[in-house]
Amino acid sequence: MIVGSDTVLDRLMALHPKVIDLVLDRVHRLLAALGHPETRLPPVIHIAGTNGKGSTLAMIRAGLEGTGATCHAYTSPHLARFHERIRLAGTLIGEAALTDLLEECEAANDGAPITYFEITTCAALLAFARTQADWTLLEVGLGGRLDATNVVVPRLTVITPVSMDHEAYLGDTLAKIAAEKAGILKPGVPCIVGPQADEALEVIEYRAARLGVPLQVHGQHWHVTEENGGLVFQDETGLMDLPMPRLIGRHQVQNAGMAVAALRALGRAEGAAAAMRDAHWPARMQRLKCGPLVDAAGAAELWLDGGHNPAAGAALAEALTRLPDRPLHLVCGMLNTKDAAGYMAPLAPRAVHLHAVSIPGEANTLTPAQTRAAADRAGIPSSEAASVAEAVAAITAREPGARILICGSLYLAGRILRDHA
Incomplete structure (x- = not known):
């Protein structure tokens, strides 16, 4: 063998x-x-x-x-x-x-x-x-x-x-x-x-x-x-x-x-x-341009970022100001070793909604309910989703022209690149 x-x-x-x-x-x-x-x-x-x-x-x-x-x-x-x-x-x-x-x-x-x-x-x-x-x-x-x-x-x-x-x-x-x-x-x-x-x-x-x-x-x-x-x-x-x-x-x-x-x-x-x-560095404000998730997103923009601490959240929020205006929806999964609310706080003024997901295959993932609780502390309206694909479908059904940012963990980003991009 x-x-x-x-x-x-x-x-x-x-x-x-x-x-x-x-x-x-x-x-x-x-x-x-x-x-x-x-x-x-x-x-x-x-x-x-x-x-x-x-x-x-x-x-x-x-x-x-x-x-x-x-x-x-x-x-x-x-x-x-x-x-x-x-x-x-x-x-x-x-x-x-x-x-x-x-x-x-x-x-x-x-x-x-x-x-x-x-x-x-x-x-x-x-x-x-x-x-x-x-x-x-x-x-x-x-x-x-x-x-x-x-x-x-x-x-x-x-x-x-x-x-x-x-x-x-x-x-x-x-x-x-x-x-x-x-x-x-x-x-x-x-x-x-x-x-x-x-x-x-x-x-x-x-x-x-x-x-x-x-x-x-x-x-x-x-x-x-x-x-x-x-x-x-x-x-x-x-x-x-x-x-x-x-x-x-x-x-x-x-x-x-x-x-x-x-x-x-x-x-x-x-x-x-x-x-x-x-220079090329995946999952750092990376625009996804092909794959099943992109196909499912239709006219929506799909972005991916693996930052996971408060400083990364602040950098991400600033980077988003450089893009043309679109309604911003977050699909977020994080590890339980991270300051989730601290990461989300800089993104709160820009985010319309956050869909909380778990990170597949990660023992230390926050549950969607725990991620939602962090979003509440950060001041971002939120809901739970069983998967990133489910979250993308729900967002595009309500707001076809949204900007969707999958974020919160390099492990989640890796899963997206491996399975969907």
């Missing part, structure tokens, strides 16, 4: 009783058994932060590739298939290669306790070490200091905006969370710092000073603005006039600024226009 990657991934899930257990001992043990692939990577750009990591990574990758370079990339979570997490020299890893890689790591681990994210991160690092490329882009999974990716000595680090999220694991104040994110800083390795609240920036600057880390901080060392339909980036070396980023929203202007600052620091500023023009 041929074993596929899904079968191996299911086995790996059973190696540790906890999904999240933030220590690095198990990762170091397995990497040693694999011959320390983390020491043989192409130059690494390591990216931490609460929001914008994936979009910033996508723009840096597009910029580097625009200069003719090849890039490995490791991101999480995946949306439709696990293969999305591992990109080898620009191409998603194939099924046979992924299965072989996972089985090799499983054998090297020899049944010892290790989390799913830890062993799959080791698999990605092993693949990167064996495949020629010019750069390696690593997105932190959770936090930074004890994240499984934090086993490298990078060429550059990036800290995107820090906000409240994952408080049960990272701490209950912005300062504590920022300290975890700043754990990716390494002695003497430059860091690009995105827009931060004062409380977070103070922590990042303190750790940087202790480690001798040269910082390039938004608002101090570099600035980015939207002017006359274009993007203007300025730092101590000069001014750059660029096209607006392909990704929608003011927060993407900030992410673009971090990407350009990173390209400048890497000596690859000539890729900045490609970073704006060519």
Whole structure:
């Protein structure tokens, strides 16, 4: 019988009783058994932060590739298939290669306790070490200091905006969370710092000073603005006039600024226009244009976004102001680990109605009734639906020209992309 990657991934899930257990001992043990692939990577750009990591990574990758370079990339979570997490020299890893890689790591681990994210991160690092490329882009999974990716000595680090999220694991104040994110800083390795609240920036600057880390901080060392339909980036070396980023929203202007600052620091500023023009990042204000749901929606617009915390809700609300007016209906499913009402509150002034759904296949999903209760607290009229398809049908029956936004979770977004788009 041929074993596929899904079968191996299911086995790996059973190696540790906890999904999240933030220590690095198990990762170091397995990497040693694999011959320390983390020491043989192409130059690494390591990216931490609460929001914008994936979009910033996508723009840096597009910029580097625009200069003719090849890039490995490791991101999480995946949306439709696990293969999305591992990109080898620009191409998603194939099924046979992924299965072989996972089985090799499983054998090297020899049944010892290790989390799913830890062993799959080791698999990605092993693949990167064996495949020629010019750069390696690593997105932190959770936090930074004890994240499984934090086993490298990078060429550059990036800290995107820090906000409240994952408080049960990272701490209950912005300062504590920022300290975890700043754990990716390494002695003497430059860091690009995105827009931060004062409380977070103070922590990042303190750790940087202790480690001798040269910082390039938004608002101090570099600035980015939207002017006359274009993007203007300025730092101590000069001014750059660029096209607006392909990704929608003011927060993407900030992410673009971090990407350009990173390209400048890497000596690859000539890729900045490609970073704006060519970056693609699914489920971030993504217009769905084909598939069964789009067919069922008829004249209605169908959009998808995977943001899931209050800062993401605020960014999403701003992005919606950039679109022509249409009645906005939300189809929302969220995890019970998130501040659902805090996420919804910025969307309340624009939303006509919210249809609450559960996330299929997710044990930690909020029930539709719980999501409705959060919508009530946020001030959004709501109702329940048995599925996204049922919600879309109900909305279009009442308001054929609606703008429908499916939102609240990357896991829900992944389900939509896998099953309906």
